[in-house]
Amino acid sequence: MNDSTETADESDLTAAEQRRAVRERYARIATGSESASPDEESAGDCCGDDGGCCDPGVDSESRDSTALGYTDEDVAAVASGADLGLGCGNPNALASLDEGETVLDLGSxxxxxxxxxxxxxxxxxxxxGVDMTPEMVEKARDNVRKNDATNVEFRLGEIEHLPAADETVDVVISNCVVNLSPDKPQVFRDAYRVLRPGGRLAISDVVLTAPVPVEMRADPDSVASCVAGASSVDELRAMLDEAGFVDVAIDPKEESAEFVREWDDSLDLSEYVVSAAITGRKPDSA
Known part of the structure; x- marks a missing residue:
């Protein structure tokens, strides 16, 4: 490794700096001062010059469905304003949800x-849904009314310390959010805590495929844009194993490089990260 790169666990930003960068960016998106998708009235390039969990190069009809794994039916089923184009996959497609289950979304x-x-x-x-950005929680609660979703609620909280009781959830999902955490092992430990025995983890996120340049790892915008905070497949597997998950599977989606390339105009971010499907299960006897 040369002097211009660091491993995924070495960041020049403190945990507080990372959280502040993430909270500020997504507060701007929630309030419309930074656009994230053509679904919003102030549509534009949500990545700006810094890249991010979005796909400005894909046309608005396919950005949040075929490009990321959603269907046209999915997009049509949800009222305008909930889909901000911030993900890197479709966690529901991994979760195999059943009627009557309780689902918790990390970074909703x-x-x-x-x-x-x-x-x-x-x-x-x-x-x-749990999110640490008050503006996002407020927006999501407004969307509950728009969608007449009587079985959905949103709570303010950090994904490292979930506002949920032990063993009360059947499935934990997340979409391109765990990479933003400065303490990913704690995210998985707390997800394990809230899951019932036999409960499932189904996450879409980015994984690191090559060391990220030092200047990106020290850049708050890069960390908040789902690139500089990513971990490798081996690192994620070790975190999930340590948390207690079994049947762990991490499946990088090489085809995702096509939309990852569109996240930044000046860099090919697919050289560093790709999207992955991450699944695991809490043992029945836990």
Whole structure:
């Protein structure tokens, strides 16, 4: 390794600096001062010069469906304003949700994945979204009313310390958010805590495929844009194993390089990260 790169666990930003950068960026998106998708009235390039979890190069009709794994039916089923185009996959497609289950979404944003999950679990099920950005939680709660989603609620909190009781959740989902955490092992430990025995983890996120340049790892915008904070497959597997998960599978999606390249105009970010499907299970006897 040369002097211009660091491993995924070495960042020049403190945990507080990382959280502040993430909270500020997504507060701007929630309030419309930084656009994230053509779904919003102030549409534009959500990545700006810094890249991010979005895909400005894909046309608005396919950005949040075929490019990321959603269907046209998914997009049509949720009222405008919930899909901000911030993900890197479709965690619901990994989760195999059943009617009556309780689902917890880590970093739920404006609620798009929560509302899709609510369709799968039905009236007897429940979906809880957790986000640390007050502006996003407020936006998501407004979207509850727009979608008449009586089985969905949103809570303010950090994904490292979830506002949920032990063993009360059947499925934990997340979409391109765990990479933003400065303490990913704690994210997985707390996800394990809230899951019932036999409960499932189904996450879409980015994984590191090559060392990120030092200047990117020290840049708050790069960390907040789902690039500089990513971990490798081996690192993620070790975190999940340490947390207690079994049947762990991490499947990098090489085809995702096509939309990752569009995240930044000046750099090919697919040289460093690709999207991956990450799944695991809490043992039945836990």
């Amino acid at each position: 944003g404006a609620g798009f994945d929560c509302f899709l999950a609510a369709r799968e679990v039905g009236e007897t099920g429940r979906v809880v």
